[in-house]
Amino acid sequence: MEKELIAPCGMNCGICKFYYREKNRCPGCRSEDENKSKSVRECIVINCDVIKKNHAEFCFECSSIPCKRLKNLDKRYRTKNHMSMLENLACIKEQGIDSFLEKEKQKWKCPKCGGMVICHGGTCLQCGFEKFSN
Ligand SMILES: [Zn+2]
Numbered sequence: 001m002e003k004e005l006i007a008p009c010g011m012n013c014g015i016c017k018f019y020y021r022e023k024n025r026c027p028g029c030r031s032e033d034e035n036k037s038k039s040v041r042e043c044i045v046i047n048c049d050v051i052k053k054n055h056a057e058f059c060f061e062c063s064s065i066p067c068k069r070l071k072n073l074d075k076r077y078r079t080k081n082h083m084s085m086l087e088n089l090a091c092i093k094e095q096g097i098d099s100f101l102e103k104e105k106q107k108w109k110c111p112k113c114g115g116m117v118i119c120h121g122g123t124c125l126q127c128g129f130e131k132f133s134n
Contacts, residue, residue: 001101004030008058009045009070010088011077015108017120044069059085060093081119082132 005013007029013019018026018037026037029046040046048069050062059065066074066086074085092100108117108131115126122132 001105003097003101004028006030006058006088006092006097006100007045008048008051008056009073010059010085010092012083012088012104012108012119015083015104015117015119017118020116020118020125045073058089058092060089065089077119082122083119 001012001014005019005028007013009029011029013026013028013030016026016028018040019028024035024037026040027033027035029036029040029043045051045059048062050056051059056062059067059070070085078084088100091103108119109115110117110124110127110129110131112129113124113127115124115129117124117129117131121130123130
């Protein structure tokens with residue numbers, strides 16, 4: 001888990017399927033790399049003026065948090081991908097990035113093999129274990 005992989009919206013690129021795919025691998029939301037996935041290049045948060053022009057590091061530095069865009073994103077991820085941007089942001093703001101990264105490490109660790117669980121689908125990259133299935 002690396003600091004640089006935490007996007008302004010609170011997304012952890014280190015648990016994203018695009019970060020691990022072999023073809024057209026996405027280097028992460030914060031990367032300047034042109035190879036970023038289309039959804040990142042067109043991301044409403046990455047292209048938000050507060051982030052882009054005012055150089056805010058995270059959305060909680062913005063006075064209109066949570067904006068409609070962030071709320072929608074958060075809802076989608078809470079429903080489908082076992083995580084919440086707003087919760088992540090609150091954690092980073094209140095407890096600091098290091099503490100957040102430590103929590104993420106535990107949350108996304110495969111209990112079976114110690115591998116990495118991906119938020120999209122909630123399965124382990126190495127053994128396919130479904131961490132969040134009931
Ligand atoms: Zn595993």
